Amino acid sequence: MTENNPYIPMPVEISKVIDEVDSHDIKTFRFTFLNKEDEENFKYLPGQFAELSIYGKGESPIGIASSPTQAGYVEFTVQRAGTIVPGLVTAALHDMDEGGKIGLRGPLGHSWPIEFLEKKDIVVVGGGFAFTTLRSLINFMLHEDNRSRFGEITVIYGARTPGLLLYKDELAQWEKRDDIKTVITVDKGDDTWTGRQGFVPAVCREVAPSPKNTVAVICGPPIMIKFTLPVFFELGFSKENILTSLEMRMKCGIGKCGRCNVGYKYVCSDGPVFSLAQLEELPRDF
Amino acid sequence: MLKKTTIDKLPELAAALMEKGTLVAPVKEDAGFNFREITDAKQVDLIFHNTIISPKSAFFPQVEDFVRYQTGKSILEAAPVELNLKPTFLFGVRPCDVKSFQIMDIHFSGTGVVDPYWQKRREATTIFGFAFDMNEAADAAEFYHTLGIGAADPEGSDIFMVRKDDILMLKVITPKGEKLMTGLSFLTDASADEIKYFDDYITKGYDYKTCYTCVDTEAIAREFEAIFDNADFWTKISDACLSCGVCTFVCPTCYCFDICDETLFSQGTRRRVWDACMFTDFTLEASGHNPRTKVYQRLRQKVCHKYSYHIRKYGVISCVGCGRCTRYCPVNIDIFSIVEEAVKAKWYKRL
Numbered sequence: 001m002t003e004n005n006p007y008i009p010m011p012v013e014i015s016k017v018i019d020e021v022d023s024h025d026i027k028t029f030r031f032t033f034l035n036k037e038d039e040e041n042f043k044y045l046p047g048q049f050a051e052l053s054i055y056g057k058g059e060s061p062i063g064i065a066s067s068p069t070q071a072g073y074v075e076f077t078v079q080r081a082g083t084i085v086p087g088l089v090t091a092a093l094h095d096m097d098e099g100g101k102i103g104l105r106g107p108l109g110h111s112w113p114i115e116f117l118e119k120k121d122i123v124v125v126g127g128g129f130a131f132t133t134l135r136s137l138i139n140f141m142l143h144e145d146n147r148s149r150f151g152e153i154t155v156i157y158g159a160r161t162p163g164l165l166l167y168k169d170e171l172a173q174w175e176k177r178d179d180i181k182t183v184i185t186v187d188k189g190d191d192t193w194t195g196r197q198g199f200v201p202a203v204c205r206e207v208a209p210s211p212k213n214t215v216a217v218i219c220g221p222p223i224m225i226k227f228t229l230p231v232f233f234e235l236g237f238s239k240e241n242i243l244t245s246l247e248m249r250m251k252c253g254i255g256k257c258g259r260c261n262v263g264y265k266y267v268c269s270d271g272p273v274f275s276l277a278q279l280e281e282l283p284r285d286f
Numbered sequence: 287m288l289k290k291t292t293i294d295k296l297p298e299l300a301a302a303l304m305e306k307g308t309l310v311a312p313v314k315e316d317a318g319f320n321f322r323e324i325t326d327a328k329q330v331d332l333i334f335h336n337t338i339i340s341p342k343s344a345f346f347p348q349v350e351d352f353v354r355y356q357t358g359k360s361i362l363e364a365a366p367v368e369l370n371l372k373p374t375f376l377f378g379v380r381p382c383d384v385k386s387f388q389i390m391d392i393h394f395s396g397t398g399v400v401d402p403y404w405q406k407r408r409e410a411t412t413i414f415g416f417a418f419d420m421n422e423a424a425d426a427a428e429f430y431h432t433l434g435i436g437a438a439d440p441e442g443s444d445i446f447m448v449r450k451d452d453i454l455m456l457k458v459i460t461p462k463g464e465k466l467m468t469g470l471s472f473l474t475d476a477s478a479d480e481i482k483y484f485d486d487y488i489t490k491g492y493d494y495k496t497c498y499t500c501v502d503t504e505a506i507a508r509e510f511e512a513i514f515d516n517a518d519f520w521t522k523i524s525d526a527c528l529s530c531g532v533c534t535f536v537c538p539t540c541y542c543f544d545i546c547d548e549t550l551f552s553q554g555t556r557r558r559v560w561d562a563c564m565f566t567d568f569t570l571e572a573s574g575h576n577p578r579t580k581v582y583q584r585l586r587q588k589v590c591h592k593y594s595y596h597i598r599k600y601g602v603i604s605c606v607g608c609g610r611c612t613r614y615c616p617v618n619i620d621i622f623s624i625v626e627e628a629v630k631a632k633w634y635k636r637l
Contacts, residue, residue: 258542
């Protein structure tokens with residue numbers, strides 16, 4: 001029952017662990033495939049996710065944080081869950097070091113619609129921990145093979161504090177480049193912070209990207225989304241040109257287990273990427 | 287090809303099938319009838335109305351083991367559980383339940399990723415459909431006629447059976463059924479009168495009335511979409527609901543499952559088990575967020591899934607009108623009366 005069985009995870013090994021934030025509860029795990037053919041078959045695009053699988057603990061659906069342009073490995077940025085619900089998989093993963101072996105099922109779900117984004121200006125808006133598949137998208141677009149396929153790229157990324165910003169090294173690199181406009185903000189700075197302070201919606205209003213031939217890709221906590229969307233409507237963005245990614249509890253990840261539906265869509269197999277126009281057709285049940 | 291045998295020779299037929307593989311058939315138990323794997327040919331009993339649990343277990347068992355693992359050992363040592371299926375004969379399935387397999391096929395193997403367990407179990411199985419006894423009145427909870435399913439509807443069966451007094455007539459419907467039937471040499475040919483009776487019986491089955499009639503599925507889907515935000519409606523219809531989930535377990539078209547790791551000492555199994563949208567933690571996320579904390583939200587999910595979302599997604603209603611959810615609900619919630627309420631008697635008329 002191994003062959004073409006979507007429920008059986010493929011083995012991967014942790015080749016790198018990056019402690020991302022000063023609260024130490026978010027780490028990026030780099031995995032390398034133990035079977036060469038699994039690596040070849042794992043063809044993904046930014047925005048897709050996979051199930052991280054640890055026998056005896058369970059599985060967790062996590063967005064892919066690396067870009068397919070980064071060959072040879074795949075990365076996931078994982079928060080240790082457990083303040084409200086005990087997170088068995090994420091806790092076990094956080095306790096593992098390089099060399100640890102786990103399972104991976106995927107890639108799953110739909111990616112950011114790359115073809116739709118081509119030849120357009122892209123505004124990426126991220127808040128807090130919900131920046132992982134956006135990072136994948138940014139690195140994908142910035143890759144030398146792809147950069148010319150997209151227009152201007154603007155990134156607006158915010159976290160509560162400087163210590164909670166993910167991918168700090170990459171943010172610094174992006175800030176140095178002239179083919180991407182990077183706007184980093186924190187709700188509240190600290191003694192060392194020399195950058196911008198302010199909430200993401202306010203910063204979006206200030207940056208005021210033009211809606212002309214532009215798509216906004218927005219991920220963040222519900223409160224950020226709630227106040228950011230009106231800003232983009234004011235700027236003149238249509239609902240078709242605002243994209244986001246949904247989360248629901250998932251198990252199978254392939255549209256079979258019936259768990260993650262919002263109306264007639266399964267977030268795992270019909271999403272997780274949706275335009276605002278698509279979401280408006282669904283009942284508010286998420 | 288119409289063949290026949292007599293009811294008193296049923297054990298003989300059962301024994302012949304058991305010789306060829308696994309026989310799953312209705313068996314009388316303390317609480318009522320259920321489909322069981324037959325170990326004694328005399329167990330098979332066709333004098334029943336319908337089983338408590340639906341026959342979906344034949345393809346979607348309550349527990350399906352995926353992988354065996356040992357804690358503390360590497361993932362490389364985990365071993366997928368092989369499905370070594372013998373030819374299986376699912377015997378005595380009512381037409382509405384046969385229809386449920388076709389509805390489930392669309393979900394499990396007809397669209398998107400193919401579920402290998404469902405597919406392999408389906409491929410290994412020959413279905414003997416069995417007409418309802420039209421001399422009895424339909425059960426009050428049943429409404430398969432509403433959904434266009436005849437009481438003697440042979441569609442989806444490999445072999446279809448009709449009982450006339452002490453005679454059991456069997457007709458080949460598919461090549462799979464034909465292959466099997468040619469090997470059952472002790473069956474005799476039916477007479478011309480019996481062939482006529484059989485054909486008439488099937489035709490008559492489409493006029494055999496259950497509770498309701500005349501349903502426009504598209505219209506129902508739309509009504510439920512319109513009524514989604516009416517919390518008063520959903521609160522009212524769910525006021526007695528215990529959120530126990532029995533409606534989902536007995537349902538032939540409910541397919542929600544959980545994937546869980548069961549470890550005893552160091553030995554573990556990753557398996558899928560039935561789950562139900564009626565449970566609070568079904569949608570509880572790791573963040574603590576849960577979109578369906580209230581009973582009415584969960585009953586709404588169940589009803590809207592069956593009568594609205596499924597139609598939007600797959601073009602078919604996810605219900606065959608078998609009546610089990612209504613029959614076994616501990617607080618007597620009648621699912622079709624919810625539909626009735628929702629569409630305000632616009633799209634059907636009560637007989």
